[in-house]
Amino acid sequence: MAEAVAGLLTSAFVNLAKDKLGSAMAQQADLLWNFDGDLKNMMQTLETISAVLEDAERRSVGDSTVRLWLERLKHAALDISDILEDYEDTSDQATTAKMPRFLSCLPLAYKRIVVANRMKTSRENLSKINKEFQSFNFRQSTTMTIEECYNKRETTSRLPEEPIIGRDGEKLKIIDLLLSADTNNDKIVIVPIYGLAGMGKSTLARQVYNDDQFKKYNHLIWVYVSQDFSLSKIGRSIISQLPKDGGQQDSDTLQVIMNCIDNLLKGKNVLVVLDDLWEDRQTELDNLRMLLHVKDSMIRVIITTRREDIAREMSTSKPYKLQPLKDNLCWEIIKRYSEFDLKSNKEKLEKIGLDIAKKCGGVALAARAIGSMLRSKDDESKWTEINNSDIWNEPHKDNDVLPSLKLSYEKMPPQLRICFSYCAIFPKGHNIVEDDLVHQWIAQGFVERSKGMECINILLEMSFLQVSKLPSVLLGP
DSSP: OHHHHHHTTHHHHHHHHHHHHHHHHHTTOOSSTTHHHHHHHHHHHHHHHHTTHHHHHHHHTTOHHHHHHHHHHHHHHHHHHHHHHHHHHHHHHHHHOOSSOGGGGHHHHHHHHHHHHHHHHHHHHHHHHHHHHHTTOOOOOOOOOHHHHSOTTOOOTTSOOOOOSSOHHHHHHHHHHHHHSOOOTTOEEEEEEEOSTTSSHHHHHHHHHTSGGGTTSSEEEEEEEESSOOHHHHHHHHHHTSOOGGGOOOOSSHHHHHHHHHHHHTTOEEEEEEEEEOOOOHHHHHHHHHHHOOTTOEEEEEEEESOHHHHHHHOSSOOEEOOOOOHHHHHHHHHHHHTGGGOTTHHHHHHHHHHHHHHTTTOHHHHHHHHHHHTTOOSHHHHHHHHTOGGGGSOOOTTSOOHHHHHHHHHSOHHHHHHHHHGGGSOTTOEEEHHHHHHHHHHHTSSOGGGHHHHHHHHHHTTSSEEOSSTTEEEOO
């Protein structure tokens, strides 16, 4: 699956190479005889290939031969970009080295010859790739731009969130499980919520966390756990959300952390959410229970996890399995995020949309991602194309990329795709300052300064990024 997704990134690198070629041609390259011809030849080849890349990337999901060809094309595009960066360096040196001493120009002339020879080799390599691609009979298609993907009407990110669709009943059940359990002062109540990725476990936990019934509690604590499990990190996160009586200092030792939690939570009513727990080692789970057990306190804990065995091990009664949403609720989510009510041909689109909703498998995240992608598509043929995509037919395991998210990724503009793929350098759940991320994109040449925040907003709308609890911070993929 990872290899298939990697193949979808090729067009982004091809576009970068085309941008650099265009820039070099605009400067009227004059390094050596026929060098300008090499630039024009490669630009024409890349433009021809770009016209069919969307179909090539779609077919690469199930065709290893196409995937291998895309990998070669990606490396060729990267080589072209590197060569053109070296060309820019020699051009800058040529501008500053205009002096009457002829011998001083020899090193620069040598560099120009090397660059020109590399360019010739790269052109020949690209020519071979071009011949190979003609045998695949790819279909020509139109790639969406950032402007088409980003809907200017969607400027309501700072307004209160709209009500969650379809989980009111589950919310009441979780609250009942938390409050109806035996409540001895020294007892901890743990209610795990488990289910498939993207089902809405964290969203449901957030609904419970913000319910009025818990506002009377002394403390509400939210900890994002993730696959990087650390008792010390969890403990420090809990402490950081509590008022530090007597100037309590944080510590790196687990024993001091546990003592600090005992002192701060003793005699309190507390709701703790441990979001996205993956740890399955018995000793670590036992230690986690011990960390959360505070004498003379009422500690209610919600745990979200994909794993049923972890849920059963941690639960103090019976874990709650989150069921898929009904197809009609997935359709309601798609309608909201696609701004369906603003479309002119609703009657034709609704039939296709209902069919797409069934393919979301009851996964709320899938419906939201697809809805966001459909927002910029008003034509019936575009909805039909998404509905008939081969990606829906791929076998899917719980830890794989959801077909809907993969489809959304495939349909991203290349510029946006490479910006998101860059985020893979951060671990899952990593807090990223959005301004820093935009500056990194700009430094890498992925995006213009004026487009940086638009890319952030699109990725947020598509659920590829999410806003952290910290101000001006994003949560990584």
